[in-house]
Amino acid sequence: MFAEVAFPISNFQTFTYVIPKGLKKGIQLGSRVLAPLGKRNCQGIIIKITSKTSYLGKTKAINSLVDDVPVVTPELWKLICWMSRYYMTPLGQVAKTVLPKQLSTRYKPPMRWYVQPVPVVEDSLIISIKKKYPKQFKVYNIIWNSNHPIKVSSLKEHASSPIQICRSLEKRKLVTLLKQVSLPDVSGFSFEPLHKKVVFNQDQDGVDKKIMVALKKQKFSPFLLHGVTGSGKTEIYISAVHYCLSKKRTAIILLPEISLTPQIAGRFKSVFGDAIALWHSKLSKSQRSWTWTQICKGKFKVVIGARSAIFAPLKNLGLVVVDEEQEASFRQDSPAPRYHARDVALIRAKYENSVAILSSATPSLESYHNHITKKIKYLHLPRRYGGAEYPTVHIVDMIEYQEESGKHDQVISGLLQDKIEERLINKEQVLLLQNRRGFSPVIRCGDCGSIRNCPHCNVTISYHLKTNNLLCHFCGFTESKEGKKCHECKNSNLLYFGTGTQKVESIMQETFPNASIARLDIDTSLRGNHMTSILKLFNNGEIDILLGTQMIAKGLDFPNATLVGIINADLGLHLPDFRVGERTFQLIYQASGRAGRRQKQGEVVIQTFSPNNSVIKQAASLNMTKYYKIALKEREELNYPPFSWLSKIEILGPDKGKVSRLSSKIHNEIKWKYKGLEILGPSPCYLEKLRNQFRFHIVFKSIKTLDPNGKKLHQFLNLNFADINKRFKLGQNRININIDPLSLI
Ligand code: ADP
Ligand code: ZN
Secondary structure (H helix, E strand, C coil): EEEEEEEECCCCCEEEEEECCCCCCCCCEEEEEEEECEEEEEEEEEEEEEEECCCCCCCCCCCCCCCCCCCCCCHHHHHHHHHHHCCCCCCHHHHHHHHCCCCCCCCCCCCCEEEEECCCCCHHHHHHHHCCCCCHHHHHHHHCCCCCCCCCCHCCCCCCHHHHHHHHHHHHHCEEEEEECCCCCCCHCCCCCCCCCCCCCCHHHHHHHHHHHHHHHHHCEEEEEECCCCCCCCHHHHHHHHHHHHHHCCEEEECCCCCHHHHHHHHHHHHHHHHHHECCCCCCCCHHHHHHHHHCCCCCCCEEECCHHCCCCCCCCEEEECCCCCCHHEEEECCCCCCCCCHHHHHHHHCCCCEEEEEECCCCCHHHHHHHCCCCEEEEECCCCHHHCCEEEEEEEEEHHHHHHHHCCCCHHHHHHHHHHHHCCCCCCEECCCCCCEECCCCCCCCHHHHHEEECCCEEEEEEECCCCEEECCCCEEECCCCCCCCCCCCCCEEEECCCHHHHHHHHHHCCCCCCEECCHHHHHHHCCCHHHHHHHCCCCCCCEEECCHHHHHCCCCCCCCEEEEECCCCCCCCCCCCCHHHHHHHHHHHCCCCCCCCCCCEEEEEEEECCCCCHHEEEEEEEEHHHHHHHHHHHHCCCCCCCEEEEEEEEEECCCHHHHHHHHHHHHHHCCCEEEEEEEEEEEEEEEECCCCEEEEEEEEECCCCCCHHHHHHHHHHHHHHHHHCCCCCEEEEEECCCCCCCC
């Protein structure tokens, strides 16, 4: 018997080995082995087992087997190969992205004490404890009231030594103590499990049935689940996962950003308990490798996580859900492979014969177009669960407001301020969206007018109040604000313009000194579980006003939040990119969806400097179908996706002249080779210099009539760019190939 072994070397070339007799039983597809490569013994993965070999040289033998279970499934290997071909990235690099950095670990998750009440207890016993041991009684009450086992350590605030008290209670036969595995980070990232009775309404029932039918068939079946915010999509996923598990199949749920969605994790946890693994960036290396091997061993049946969870080595995958499928965070832009987890999810589902559900209240135009052209089955939940009304939306024309009020740098309009005040009086909550972090994003010299840029990037540097620093949001460069002078005229008259979340926060604190205010953005979320704790506080009503960047716009479900304020709806709308309209629409629509999710009527105030802009207008009327119609027409006229296929070659280097010359040289060589393409550029990117690298790009668009499925474009790229390093002297320059890029900035 022979085996093809792939090693994580740069090109991931595969080599043929003999499988020695002693290893025949243990070796399977996806097993990790040690085998001689050159003079060393290297770790590789078995990707094929054959009885014959076409290799004519002398084949060496595999030395030993590393693990007792395979670390990738054959389907997952097939996916890795597809990614390598499609995203034009060496196999080794794809494999490096897919597999955790380390696969062997001594790590074992800690065991923790949990406690649960004994179901039936005599009243007299409880009465006597209440009298004699009030401390024990207090703790017992908490345990009794919770209807699932709770961590003994969580009782710390009620007793100095909770374990001793629990032991005493156990002796009295009031509670049972259990030692359970404490899974990596699950508790830190999820809310306490919720227990609620779920009764599907008619819409949900219809959707659920269609998914069941597809799951039963065990064939590739892609769906677009389009459900307004709060329509109960998450309950649909839970039901589908239930069904999968009952059929001994497994499931992956992809979320845009797991720390933003502790509620969803909590809901899954309460239903599926320890069958669930969370896969996210905050796991340590050893927790990752432990989780990975547990999945390989079949210990976890459901994996929830951000984009790389799509590579979870689950066997028998029955279902993949991509929640908020339009989110840009599903795209990995650097390093290669530059992949989109939603597209990879579809391919994986195809290889595994599973159901794929792309889900959203505001689908991407691509997925929506696939529904219109019937390439994907459409499921619709048009109403909020429980009949919650959609919010009333007010648009404030900020130019008019500022002129009328004479307050030209006013950030909060009179209307928004009044509405916030109303909410505070009624003890309801407010969400404020300002999609820009920091305090002031623009620093301008008051004397000569020049704008302060990051020295490494050609973008403005932002002022951050908390650290009193100037910070570049691209490369992280910081400098102290103190003693700064203008780069041009050397005067110290620097003025701070524009509004970031920190400025909104300080305005709120001044205007509403008695309100409790919290802020969520990248700067606050870097601190451990800060995000989850803020969300919990907001959920418990301990925060009146929660403000933040787009982080607060999605997935969250707060019954008492009845007002959403969008401080500046135009942010990002004027960037030169074909997706900005779609993005802005989705953000406003999603943020509006946070208002009034239960009985109380919600309101939204949208502040804008362009009230007549069609994106803002359609978003404010919450008219998705109309906006999507307009946007698709525009895309078709301009030949942009979903009506064409797009690829981008990015040329980067430290010297602008050299980057520019190299770009032209490449362009000149290839532009004649294929006539069925539209080629834009070469031109400097909109963000021309980032991290000391100058950036140029050449953009390729397929033409619908000549290349409807983008195959010719892909062939063209393969032909011309696969060996680009060999044909051109790159020197210090680099070339990135970006297939289906999300943005052209
Ligand atoms: P979405 O994911 O579409 O935003 P959710 O699944 O979060 O919507 O549903 C909104 C709220 O309604 C949640 O609190 C959810 O638990 C509740 N809900 C949805 N469907 C049901 C149901 N069939 N029975 C009980 N509660 C439901
Ligand atoms: Zn910078």
